[in-house]
Amino acid sequence: MAKRNGKNIKGIISALLVPFDEEGRVNEAGLRQIIRHNIDEMKVDGLYVGGSTGENFLIETDVKKQIFDIAKDESKDDIHLIAQVGGMNVYEAIELGQYATELGYDAISAVTPFYYKFSFAEVKEYYQDIVNAVDNDLIIYSIPVLTGIEMGLKEFEELFALDNIIGVKFTAADFYLLERLRHSFPDVLIYSGFDEMLFPAAIYEVDGAIGSTYNVNGIRARGILEAVKDNDLAKARQLQKESNDLIEAILANGLYPTLKRLLQLEGCDEGPFLSRKPMASITDEQLEEAKRIHEELL
Numbered sequence: 001m002a003k004r005n006g007k008n009i010k011g012i013i014s015a016l017l018v019p020f021d022e023e024g025r026v027n028e029a030g031l032r033q034i035i036r037h038n039i040d041e042m043k044v045d046g047l048y049v050g051g052s053t054g055e056n057f058l059i060e061t062d063v064k065k066q067i068f069d070i071a072k073d074e075s076k077d078d079i080h081l082i083a084q085v086g087g088m089n090v091y092e093a094i095e096l097g098q099y100a101t102e103l104g105y106d107a108i109s110a111v112t113p114f115y116y117k118f119s120f121a122e123v124k125e126y127y128q129d130i131v132n133a134v135d136n137d138l139i140i141y142s143i144p145v146l147t148g149i150e151m152g153l154k155e156f157e158e159l160f161a162l163d164n165i166i167g168v169k170f171t172a173a174d175f176y177l178l179e180r181l182r183h184s185f186p187d188v189l190i191y192s193g194f195d196e197m198l199f200p201a202a203i204y205e206v207d208g209a210i211g212s213t214y215n216v217n218g219i220r221a222r223g224i225l226e227a228v229k230d231n232d233l234a235k236a237r238q239l240q241k242e243s244n245d246l247i248e249a250i251l252a253n254g255l256y257p258t259l260k261r262l263l264q265l266e267g268c269d270e271g272p273f274l275s276r277k278p279m280a281s282i283t284d285e286q287l288e289e290a291k292r293i294h295e296e297l298l
């Protein structure tokens with residue numbers, strides 16, 4: 001299939017949650033409901049498939065492909081699709097990137113390799129290897145707090161100079177760096193990666209946001225982007241405050257189990273909505289708190 005134009009991907013992009021059953025298999029019917037909920041109710045502009053929110057680092061290559069298949073099949077061409085293919089295995093990243101490109105994904109994304117303390121030269125070669133082998137646009141995924149890979153303006157400049165690297169998912173609270181990046185690379189796509197910091201990121205004119213909580217809070221998030229564009233900062237701040245009341249409660253109760261429970265309470269009710277081991281199953285207390293969050297904060 002022909003390469004799609006990742007440059008059009010802007011706005012609110014949900015990092016797709018994936019429900020699993022007791023044996024760790026994908027609950028396909030539930031996954032399809034989550035995708036439809038994102039498209040029909042949250043009105044998202046796109047889905048980020050295979051992110052950490054999809055528990056991607058806990059699953060096998062063929063299951064990652066299965067999830068890419070289901071997301072493409074269910075969403076057709078209704079929204080943009082980004083396939084997160086990165087990890088510690090560059091050969092897998094290439095295989096998955098080629099697979100998602102064949103399926104018609106608009107772009108791929110790859111987290112910086114983690115765990116080992118890779119040098120910037122190694123990180124750059126990883127991206128070079130992926131873009132050499134995959135005929136698609138690529139969005140860098142930078143999340144230093146979890147990967148330990150810190151990059152500054154100079155490093156980003158080197159990566160943006162590589163063919164087909166079109167953007168970055170910027171998951172950091174470094175607003176100085178964000179401002180410098182926006183100023184220096186007006187044509188590079190920048191996505192805010194921390195949902196609780198969307199308002200300040202929007203002030204710096206990010207092109208969009210990729211995050212987990214948009215699965216249930218996509219409408220408020222869009223409101224933040226629109227209010228900032230309209231220069232209605234009081235409204236944007238209020239929406240971020242409401243979002244952060246919600247995000248704070250979700251994080252305190254356990255991110256993925258709570259988001260999955262909220263989706264169930266929103267009507268995505270087909271089959272089990274468990275996490276993949278070694279992530280723990282939701283407890284009765286967490287279920288109770290999720291109910292309260294749904295009633296009071298959503």
Ligand SMILES: CC(=O)N[C@@H]([C@@H](O)[C@H](O)[C@H](O)CO)[C@@H](O)CC(=O)C(=O)O
Nearest residue numbers: 015051052053193194195196210211212
């Ligand atoms: C570490 C983490 O979970 N980050 C989330 C955020 O959406 C995050 O859940 C949210 O801001 C709450 O802290 C995303 O940036 C991750 C993401 O999009 C992905 O890889 O699935």
